[in-house]
Amino acid sequence: MKLPPGGRGWPLIGDSIKWYKAVASSHPPRYVEDQVKRYGKIFTCNLFGGQAVVSADPHFNRFVMQNEGKLFKSCYPKSFRDLVGKSGVIVVQGEQQRKLHGIAVNMMKLEKLNSNPQFLGDVQMVMLQTLSTLRENQVVVLQDICRKLLGVSSESEVDEMACLFSDFVDGCLSVPINLPGFAYHTAMKARDTIIRKIKRMMQITRRKPRSAAGNGVLDRLVEEENLPGDVVADFIVNLLFAGNETTAKTMLFAIYFLTHCPKALEQLLVEQQNIGRMARKDMLEWEDYEAMQFTRCVVYETLRLGGIAIWLMREAKVDAEYQDFFIPKGSFVVPFLSAVHLDENTYPGALNFHPWRWMEQENKEKRNWRTSPFYTPFGGGARYCPGAELAHLQIAFFLHHFVTKYRDVGFFYRVVDGSRCRRLLVNVVATFMDEAVHAVLSHNEATYLPKFVNFDLLSYSALDSDDLLYLKEQMEAEEDAERLLRRTEKRAFAAFKISFSDSTPASLPLPLRVEPKPKSGIRQQDLLKNIVEIKPKRQRASSPSGLTQGDRWSPFLAARVSLSRDDEQTLEKCPSPAKGPTKNKSSFLADQVSTQRDTENLPGEDSSSWKSNGKETDAKSDNPVGSLLGLAYDSSDDE
Numbered sequence: 336m337k338l339p340p341g342g343r344g345w346p347l348i349g350d351s352i353k354w355y356k357a358v359a360s361s362h363p364p365r366y367v368e369d370q371v372k373r374y375g376k377i378f379t380c381n382l383f384g385g386q387a388v389v390s391a392d393p394h395f396n397r398f399v400m401q402n403e404g405k406l407f408k409s410c411y412p413k414s415f416r417d418l419v420g421k422s423g424v425i426v427v428q429g430e431q432q433r434k435l436h437g438i439a440v441n442m443m444k445l446e447k448l449n450s451n452p453q454f455l456g457d458v459q460m461v462m463l464q465t466l467s468t469l470r471e472n473q474v475v476v477l478q479d480i481c482r483k484l485l486g487v488s489s490e491s492e493v494d495e496m497a498c499l500f501s502d503f504v505d506g507c508l509s510v511p512i513n514l515p516g517f518a519y520h521t522a523m524k525a526r527d528t529i530i531r532k533i534k535r536m537m538q539i540t541r542r543k544p545r546s547a548a549g550n551g552v553l554d555r556l557v558e559e560e561n562l563p564g565d566v567v568a569d570f571i572v573n574l575l576f577a578g579n580e581t582t583a584k585t586m587l588f589a590i591y592f593l594t595h596c597p598k599a600l601e602q603l604l605v606e607q608q609n610i611g612r613m614a615r616k617d618m619l620e621w622e623d624y625e626a627m628q629f630t631r632c633v634v635y636e637t638l639r640l641g642g643i644a645i646w647l648m649r650e651a652k653v654d655a656e657y658q659d660f661f662i663p664k665g666s667f668v669v670p671f672l673s674a675v676h677l678d679e680n681t682y683p684g685a686l687n688f689h690p691w692r693w694m695e696q697e698n699k700e701k702r703n704w705r706t707s708p709f710y711t712p713f714g715g716g717a718r719y720c721p722g723a724e725l726a727h728l729q730i731a732f733f734l735h736h737f738v739t740k741y742r743d744v745g746f747f748y749r750v751v752d753g754s755r756c757r758r759l760l761v762n763v764v765a766t767f768m769d770e771a772v773h774a775v776l777s778h779n780e781a782t783y784l785p786k787f788v789n790f791d792l793l794s795y796s797a798l799d800s801d802d803l804l805y806l807k808e809q810m811e812a813e814e815d816a817e818r819l820l821r822r823t824e825k826r827a828f829a830a831f832k833i834s835f836s837d838s839t840p841a842s843l844p845l846p847l848r849v850e851p852k853p854k855s856g857i858r859q860q861d862l863l864k865n866i867v868e869i870k871p872k873r874q875r876a877s878s879p880s881g882l883t884q885g886d887r888w889s890p891f892l893a894a895r896v897s898l899s900r901d902d903e904q905t906l907e908k909c910p911s912p913a914k915g916p917t918k919n920k921s922s923f924l925a926d927q928v929s930t931q932r933d934t935e936n937l938p939g940e941d942s943s944s945w946k947s948n949g950k951e952t953d954a955k956s957d958n959p960v961g962s963l964l965g966l967a968y969d970s971s972d973d974e
């Protein structure tokens with residue numbers, strides 16, 4: 336038995352910088368691919384201040400996920416655990432995690448959600464509200480989500496919760512300094528207030544007669560589960576956190592990929608227009624969702640190519656063995672999911688957006704997370720994402736309303752200046768079907784990185800655009816991130832002012848535009864659709880209201896950020912565009928994810944099989960249950 340081969344990198348920092356540069360870039364597996372060429376698919380390196388075993392091997396990744404809680408456990412920094420809650424499903428371990436995960440899976444089963452006659456309507460209302468207010472530069476009210484999750488009903492309560500949650504998410508993605516003036520501190524305070532409110536609501540719910548209880552998640556938790564108040568509160572906060580940006584960013588990715596692949600866009604539009612014609616009302620119903628065959632392929636492909644969960648973070652609980660390798664207790668273990676998703680041998684033309692691949696039988700089998708290790712946008716094993724099905728449905732519905740009703744949507748892209756815990760806004764121009772498209776892009780960089788990591792470097796490495804280089808030069812020259820931020824924001828504001836064309840029904844070939852737009856609200860509104868409702872952040876004088884931002888926190892929230900030139904080249908390979916090659920000069924992107932939603936993929940009960948001596952676990956164990964993982968979050972746009 337031996338350690339997997341590998342190098343140690345630089346003293347102290349090991350390979351951390353190379354790592355973060357790669358995961359923040361347009362091709363996250365780059366570093367891993369380089370190492371794989373030298374050492375093989377499972378290798379060791381020095382990351383996060385310790386020894387890490389990194390894997391691009393789908394079978395080993397599966398082995399790790401299946402042995403969650405046994406040989407391996409998820410690990411997050413203390414600051415993060417304090418913020419999301421020590422009793423939250425994301426951070427708890429063992430029996431507690433299994434129980435909470437089971438509750439989350441059960442609550443988010445589509446069949447259960449759909450048993451509420453208003454569910455599908457609520458999901459779509461939020462989307463339509465957001466889309467319809469985009470042009471008006473208004474804050475989008477996600478009241479339905481709030482009502483669903485918390486049973487909150489008054490507008491003022493919804494607004495308040497939205498603001499609090501916005502602060503909370505910002506803190507999750509910030510440097511963890513718990514001192515007044517820092518985002519982390521604000522987030523901790525917001526968290527305390529949210530928890531207090533949730534507890535108050537619980538008391539009210541408990542006093543209500545059973546028959547009067549609503550069907551918000553909180554009501555159901557109080558009614559159906561015998562959980563202490565603290566645990567319920569953390570549970571809700573965790574759902575808000577885990578489901579927040581992931582889905583929204585996957586939507587953005589989907590739109591991005593589609594705008595670069597006219598053939599796919601055209602086919603999707605035809606499918607959705609047909610569905611729209613068949614639909615009895617404006618709002619889609621369950622049968623309509625089932626008819627979205629090609630749309631689903633688009634979502635699968637978006638998750639594969641632009642998946643938010645790039646990698647997972649685990650720690651070896653005990654000395655473990657896998658094949659000939661020995662993994663010492665305490666090592667970090669990193670299943671690098673996107674290395675598998677972008678592996679040419681597994682997915683020929685892996686860097687191309689090719690939704691049609693999911694119509695092939697072979698690939699249909701690949702995406703069954705219960706039986707296959709090759710497609711894991713929602714993780715696997717005991718922490719398989721409980722919101723996977725819900726996310727998939729939301730994305731499909733969003734695509735329907737987007738392509739059939741709207742042509743213009745604003746996206747916002749920003750870059751984090753991690754060293755100062757600031758976000759920079761980036762204004763870029765893309766071209767779609769020979770049409771110049773202005774976009775303000777936003778991206779938030781990982782924030783829980785070890786202190787020694789150079790955030791600036793990482794942030795900028797995420798994007799190749801001239802705009803970013805320009806920003807970088809300025810940063811270097813002036814060493815004044817504060818002032819630069821302000822100027823950048825001003826520029827972004829100016830870009831926002833670019834007028835939007837009317838939202839007219841799109842027709843083929845659809846010149847979808849991605850234009851600058853304040854507060855898209857997509858992310859907020861996407862906030863766990865039916866689960867929690869939060870309204871996008873309050874407007875503040877210093878920020879364009881409603882900007883959508885894309886944060887990415889590595890281990891937990893591995894969000895993908897930018898499509899840069901590499902991606903553009905890739906995307907231009909999309910099969911026969913309807914009209915000339917699509918070009919886009921600075922691509923943007925957003926992290927998001929979607930879910931797999933085959934019935935066979937429903938998260939089941941947790942029970943992975945394993946062997947304590949570390950031999951490969953039987954992949955067929957029926958249990959993999961939910962879990963969480965890499966999400967990308969947006970946070971607020973103020974700052």
Ligand code: HEM
Pocket residue numbers: 409424425426432436439443573574577578579581582585643644647648711712713714715717718719720721722723725726863866927928929930961962963964965966
């Ligand atoms: C496209 C959207 C989404 C993606 C790509 C995504 C991805 C993931 C992944 C990869 C994990 C596993 C993390 C790990 O193993 O460490 C995970 C866990 C989780 N996800 Fe999602 N997710 C999405 C949407 C949602 C939504 C909408 C919700 C809730 C409504 C949600 C709630 C959770 C929770 C609570 C966990 C933690 C489960 C546990 O640790 O037991 N996710 N997600």
